[in-house]
Amino acid sequence: MDALSNDSLAQVTQPVPGYDRAAISAGILHFGVGNFFRAHQAAYLDQLMNKGLAHDFGIVGAGVMPGDVRMRDTLAAQDYLYTLVEQSAGASEARVLGPIIDFIAPGDVARLIGTMTDPAIRIVALTITEGGYFIDATTGHFNPAHPAIAADAANPDDPGTVFGLIVAGLKARRIAGHAPFTIMCCDNIPHNGKVTREAVVETARLSDPVLADWIGANVAFPNAMVDRITPATSDRERAMVRDDFGIPDNAPVFCEDFTQWVLEDNFPAGRPPLEEAGVEFVEDVxxxxxxxxxxxxxxxxxxxxxxxxxxxxxxxxxxxxxxxxxxxxxxxxxxxxxxxxxxxxxxxxxxxxxxxxxxxxxxxxxxxxxxxxxxxxxxxxxxxxxxxxxxxxxxxxxxxxxxxxxxxxxxxxxxxxxxxxxxxxxxxxxxxxxxxxxxxxxxxxxxxxxxxxxxxxxxxxxxxxxxxxxxxxxxxxxxxxxxxxxx
Missing domain, CATH: 1.10.1040.10 (N-(1-d-carboxylethyl)-l-norvaline Dehydrogenase; domain 2)
Known part of the structure; x- marks a missing residue:
């Protein structure tokens, strides 16, 4: 078959999106479009969309690190489609997912901030790895003196970190008179919502204490527990998708058949009906x-x-x-x-x-x-x-x-x-x-x-x-x- 794309979906013999991708509108901006995110949160959204739900919660990817450029270019070349292969000990099942509808490349600060200002974006989510939160192991708290954070404090309108970008997006949103989006961390950190809240508020405090207080009082940071073993993709996996399932995909994701997502229901700006896809909502995660x-x-x-x-x-x-x-x-x-x-x-x-x-x-x-x-x-x-x-x-x-x-x-x-x-x-x-x-x-x-x-x-x-x-x-x-x- 031709390279994976919207035009070649009809040639795929495995399950493909059962919804009109052209009708999906953006509702989530996600930092860190790696394999885990694509096997986990994006897979839940794809399930909902196949049920006729959450069509206004399409995902816009956001890159910050240099390595994100390659992921963005690879996904863009195949219309942001990719193959998810779920594997148990006895079977492998593949399907093509389509909830990602755009991807903003690293360095495009103006477009990132503009997207976060759009009131249609109700959730900004993160999977930036455990090491991406600038935590001081001695204190267990956010380190505002980190050089990358200090650089954002000196240049708040041209930030380089995820937290600097989120602060800039919230600032623009507040100026525009729009309600703030919810910030949803999906990294493996204890009290990940609380950790993210501290990072965002304290980053803002370095350049705009009034904005920091507004964020602290108005922005929701639900805690979450996420789980799915998702190894890295290599030529081995790309060859398996091509040879076993007939899909020429340069960005497939392999994962186990187990998945879990436990989430606090704190989304003032609205959220997808994730419980319809198996997410467990609890008062305290x-x-x-x-x-x-x-x-x-x-x-x-x-x-x-x-x-x-x-x-x-x-x-x-x-x-x-x-x-x-x-x-x-x-x-x-x-x-x-x-x-x-x-x-x-x-x-x-x-x-x-x-x-x-x-x-x-x-x-x-x-x-x-x-x-x-x-x-x-x-x-x-x-x-x-x-x-x-x-x-x-x-x-x-x-x-x-x-x-x-x-x-x-x-x-x-x-x-x-x-x-x-x-x-x-x-x-x-x-x-x-x-x-x-x-x-x-x-x-x-x-x-x-x-x-x-x-x-x-x-x-x-x-x-x-x-x-x-x-x-x-x-x-x-x-x-x-x-x-x-x-x-």
Whole structure:
């Protein structure tokens, strides 16, 4: 068939949008049009549109980072259509999605602000990764002194960050006399709506305190918990879509068949009827987000670093390794799950069993390297808070201390077999230098207060961390895991 586009949809043999895309109007502006967003929030909108709903909530993508240019150009070339492939262990199902109707390229500040000023835009959403919120690990709060934020404060009419752009959009909207849009964060951060609110308000305060107060008093920031394993797209996935489903798509998205979205219903400007697509609306999302961040995201970290050090490529292969699988099981059962408060209507043990099943899905092709990515931003959100909570209660942190030591050992930049680990963190050079110093002085790693806060100086944690790190360097990952597991 011809390249994927509106004109070639009739040639697609898989399900395609059952709605008139020309009749879809913009209602959502979304920063961060990556694979997760396209497999998750956009997929929910596509479901609604196929039901004849939410046709006034078409999505306009918004790019900020240089890498967004390629995504924008790729999607624009195929009329913003793309293939979503949902994979269970036994089957793969593809369909073409069409809720994205436009994409504003990075640098087009005037058009971005103009779009946010349009009263038809009722939601501005974000998936900009955990590291995109300028959080100071020492304080746990937004860092207004970050150079990128300071630059926006000095040039509020020509901002370069997501938060500077949102502030400019809200300012223009207020001047025009339009009600503010709702800001919906969909990143894996505890209290993500609250975190986003602080970032937006404090960015505004640097240049316009009156506007900051208005935002704080008038703009809604609902918290959300989102979940779907979505690996990166490579030539492998593009070839599979072409060969298995007959669709020449340069931007397909592969994901598991599981999806979850728990959301606080706080949308004064209006919202799509997302409950019709399976979204669970709750008064307080905190229990669900804590469960997901600690059990799933924390579990990913537990899997990632021993597997990376043992040269395991795919996550499902890591779950086939008895040492990695048993390490995950023991750390989760002994230390992580007990640190998660009860969740309404949810059995935490059953939730973890589902997490393990999902990670073992061989169809996903999720890579260990992806799980290892960006530890300097993920560890302070997914692992260290659990350590801190358990230390405060006088409980064991043996397994979590080993996880932290494995991360340090991974950041030294070489696997147990001697294979070089390519840069896999925005702070890789610093992490590698510190990890190599920590080989002879483990405390050097824990002195990174922007990551560990005060937890790194706790003597119980520091002693356990040092012991495990020394064992990893002396005996290797496999032998150290056997020691922990009592083998």
């Amino acid at each position: 905190t229990p669900w987000e804590l469960m997901k961040i600690r059990i799933l995201n924390g579990g990913h970290a537990v899997i990632a670093y021993p597997a990376g050090l043992m040269d395991i490529h795919f996550v499902h292969e890591a779950m086939e390794n008895p040492l990695v699988r048993d390490f995950l099981e023991k750390v989760e059962r002994d230390e992580i799950i007990p640190a998660v408060p009860p969740v309404p209507g949810t059995d935490l043990d059953a939730y973890f069993a589902k997490v393990a099943e999902r990670c073992a899905n061989p169809k996903i092709g999720d890579t260990v390297r992806r799980l290892c990515l960006d530890g300097s931003n993920r560890q302070p959100k997914f692992i260290i808070p659990t350590i801190a909570d358990r230390l405060e209660q006088g409980l064991s942190i043996t397994g979590l201390a080993l996880e932290s030591a494995l991360w340090c050992r991974y950041c030294a930049g070489v696997t147990d077999s001697g294979q070089v680990i390519e840069a896999n963190d925005p702070n890789w050079d610093r992490l590698t230098e510190t990890a190599q110093r920590a080989k002879n002085n483990p405390s050097a790693w824990l002195e990174m207060s922007d990551i560990y806060g005060g937890t790194g100086q706790n003597p119980v944690f520091a002693a356990a961390f040092a012991d495990w790190l020394n064992r990893l360097w002396s005996n290797g990952t496999e032998a150290t895991l056997k020691t922990y597991l009592g083998q």
